[in-house]
Amino acid sequence: MAKLAPIDGRKLIKILCNEFGFRPVRQKGSHVTITNGRIYVTVPAKRIGVGLLNVILKDCDVDRERFAENL
DSSP states (O other): OOOOOOEEHHHHHHHHHHHHOOEEEEEETTEEEEESSSOEEEEESSEEOHHHHHHHHHHTTOOHHHHHHTO
């Protein structure tokens, strides 16, 4: 299993949009809502710890191993 580290929210959004088919829908303050057409997830555009990163990846239905390959 891939060992994840904290990541900047903007970098996470960029990876999810470029590699996993998500696109930004709206932003309110420092939170960006992204979608792939069927799943909507709100991601903070600040430093994201490992725990929240795992929750976001699970909500986005993205495998940790596949995500770690795109870092």
